[in-house]
Amino acid sequence: MSITPACPSESEPAPANSAAQAELARRMLYFMALMRETEDRIERKLYRQGKILGGVYVGRGQEAIPVGSALHSLPEDVLLPSHRDMAVFFIRGIPLGRIFAQYMGRVDGLTRGRDGNMHMGDMSAGLVAIISALAASVPVAAGVALALRYRGTNGIAFSYFGDGSTSRGDWHEGVNMATVLKLPVVYVCNNNQYAYSTPLSGQMACANVADRGPAYGMPAEIVDGNDVLAVYAATGRAVAHARAGHGPYLLECKTFRMTGHSAHDAAEYVPPALFEEWAKRDPILRLEQRMIENGWDDRAAIDAVHARVHQEVDAAVAWADERPFPDPATLSGQVYDGE
Amino acid sequence: MPTTYLEAIREGLWEEMERDPGVFLIGEDIGTYGGAFKVTAGFIEHFGERRVVDTPISEAGIVGAAIGAGLMGLRPVAEMQFADFITCGFDQIVNFAAKCRYRWGAAVPMVVRAPSGGGIHGGPFHSQNPEMWFVKTPGLKVVCPATAYDAKGLIKSAVRDNDPVIFFEHKALYRRIKEDLPAGDFTVPIGKARIARPGRDLTVVTYGAMVWVALDAAETLAAEGIEMEVVDLRTLLPLDRETVCESVKRTSKVLLLHEDTRTAGMAGELAATISESVFEYLDAPIVRVTAPDTPVPFSPPLEEAFLPNAAKVIDKARWLHRY
Ligand SMILES: Cc1ncc(C[n+]2csc(CCOP(=O)(O)OP(=O)(O)O)c2C)c(N)n1
Numbered sequence: 168m169s170i171t172p173a174c175p176s177e178s179e180p181a182p183a184n185s186a187a188q189a190e191l192a193r194r195m196l197y198f199m200a201l202m203r204e205t206e207d208r209i210e211r212k213l214y215r216q217g218k219i220l221g222g223v224y225v226g227r228g229q230e231a232i233p234v235g236s237a238l239h240s241l242p243e244d245v246l247l248p249s250h251r252d253m254a255v256f257f258i259r260g261i262p263l264g265r266i267f268a269q270y271m272g273r274v275d276g277l278t279r280g281r282d283g284n285m286h287m288g289d290m291s292a293g294l295v296a297i298i299s300a301l302a303a304s305v306p307v308a309a310g311v312a313l314a315l316r317y318r319g320t321n322g323i324a325f326s327y328f329g330d331g332s333t334s335r336g337d338w339h340e341g342v343n344m345a346t347v348l349k350l351p352v353v354y355v356c357n358n359n360q361y362a363y364s365t366p367l368s369g370q371m372a373c374a375n376v377a378d379r380g381p382a383y384g385m386p387a388e389i390v391d392g393n394d395v396l397a398v399y400a401a402t403g404r405a406v407a408h409a410r411a412g413h414g415p416y417l418l419e420c421k422t423f424r425m426t427g428h429s430a431h432d433a434a435e436y437v438p439p440a441l442f443e444e445w446a447k448r449d450p451i452l453r454l455e456q457r458m459i460e461n462g463w464d465d466r467a468a469i470d471a472v473h474a475r476v477h478q479e480v481d482a483a484v485a486w487a488d489e490r491p492f493p494d495p496a497t498l499s500g501q502v503y504d505g506e
Numbered sequence: 507m508p509t510t511y512l513e514a515i516r517e518g519l520w521e522e523m524e525r526d527p528g529v530f531l532i533g534e535d536i537g538t539y540g541g542a543f544k545v546t547a548g549f550i551e552h553f554g555e556r557r558v559v560d561t562p563i564s565e566a567g568i569v570g571a572a573i574g575a576g577l578m579g580l581r582p583v584a585e586m587q588f589a590d591f592i593t594c595g596f597d598q599i600v601n602f603a604a605k606c607r608y609r610w611g612a613a614v615p616m617v618v619r620a621p622s623g624g625g626i627h628g629g630p631f632h633s634q635n636p637e638m639w640f641v642k643t644p645g646l647k648v649v650c651p652a653t654a655y656d657a658k659g660l661i662k663s664a665v666r667d668n669d670p671v672i673f674f675e676h677k678a679l680y681r682r683i684k685e686d687l688p689a690g691d692f693t694v695p696i697g698k699a700r701i702a703r704p705g706r707d708l709t710v711v712t713y714g715a716m717v718w719v720a721l722d723a724a725e726t727l728a729a730e731g732i733e734m735e736v737v738d739l740r741t742l743l744p745l746d747r748e749t750v751c752e753s754v755k756r757t758s759k760v761l762l763l764h765e766d767t768r769t770a771g772m773a774g775e776l777a778a779t780i781s782e783s784v785f786e787y788l789d790a791p792i793v794r795v796t797a798p799d800t801p802v803p804f805s806p807p808l809e810e811a812f813l814p815n816a817a818k819v820i821d822k823a824r825w826l827h828r829y
Contacts, residue, residue: 280804281629299590302563335564363534365534369561492807493803
């Protein structure tokens, strides 16, 4: 088993089907812009206005990872997103208004007000709710994949996590089990180089998360996580491997957390130069540039995508804000089946 | 200048580290960042990396390493970022640390600090009160301070204790509770409850953040002529049964209050203790005010309904008084 290093040229689209490429790029741009705008609204507006309480975690600067990967998911697949993968929810068809309702603690949120922020899921959309204990979802992904294979479907599990989560025992148990049982899992690591205040070097003694793949007998690839086309291309390889019954595949998407750990963290421990450097590699700007260079779309068309996203977010926030809070009388129901 | 609950824990840790070179801290983001709640801010600058050990996200690793170092005679203080994540180190605590002395006579002097409790809109994974998971485990000590004085005195006792201590610090008290603390070294004994407010008509037994709810309720009840005694357990394991029973003997009516969920909560053990020991002193049924048997919900109206509050205590206390 070897590690495939990041190879930007691989993501270059084949010019032959340029129309299809343009269409795919448009979808990518839409979902990335939607994630950016949604999270900006959550973190910079609604949270500051006190309409969202508790912890707020966003994936600003990491949008290419959930978008480039989840666009490969088929209806029968099941995804286990991390706390920085908002776009996965959009791609799986969760209405935007329900996501704002979730963050605002309203009945129409995916958890009906019982849980907050990105701690949400919907099995009918193939989405397992985030487990707050980091990496606890990795063994769960193995079980999901086991069930998909058991039932004879072609489905696979997408297991998402950050670099820091790979320090947990659950991660190692889940990955080892999936490799031993040759389960169809695609692991998508967003290596944003910090876990809360801890830089990667405080998390692991090896240089890359991908280095761990071969140790478990699993192919691993390092991907430019700020290049959505590269993420898409690499995920395509990983998905083909898993669907063909060859077992799990690890993608390490190198990126950077362009925020604090959460809305209350000013990230003073991150050298400002790193933010500046990574701002230049903004995945949305990079995709736009690529779209223009390749003649897939012009500036006006791109601006129209952003305008549409803005409107959709406005409408979703307005809708969510009108939704009621849960009735306290419902507090005790549905702890068990049939209540 | 009054000292906050958070500052009190900080001071206690700081003084213990100054006093005993074997005391060290281990946990996630506790160094330069100073911990998720900033309890250890400034420690690494003063005590250095040798004594303030930042770790990967590995709760089993943190607790296991603390146990190992404790077995070697050091005095580790491990920090969980949230008490909820103590589950990830559960096996090390309940299966190893708790049983070392009984099985093979080995001491594990270790403190696990665990920020717990609701009222901060944390939702099901950042609000739990997992104390009973540990109270069920012989060999551990479980401490839940309510005041800044007790927080400081108990963290110092915990560090000096020769057995593993799970130290629950209530997040909602961190910056809300403050008082003037005496200068110099003082400790609060583990295993001793205190009377937080004397009263002759009924007793409320509680701990942690609920002590403040009980005191609020007692204030209102006093205006109605009902004098409610507030017993603050401070330590859940070992349990100070004597202070509880003595209070019940004086008042003959008892209300048990905790933020934790109802079934198999601390109130159950207290009720059994009271009925075993002082049943003939009781003039009324033992009454409980607790959270319901659900996860801690996120949405503010749900969380408010979930958490016990002064109104709920007053209601039950009036009923008890009339009984
Ligand atoms: C078991 C556990 N320990 C600690 C935490 C607190 N915590 C939440 S997110 C986080 C950092 C996660 O880092 P990483 O996995 O790299 O993801 P990132 O936030 O960088 O995307 C920490 C320590 C937790 N949620 N679960």
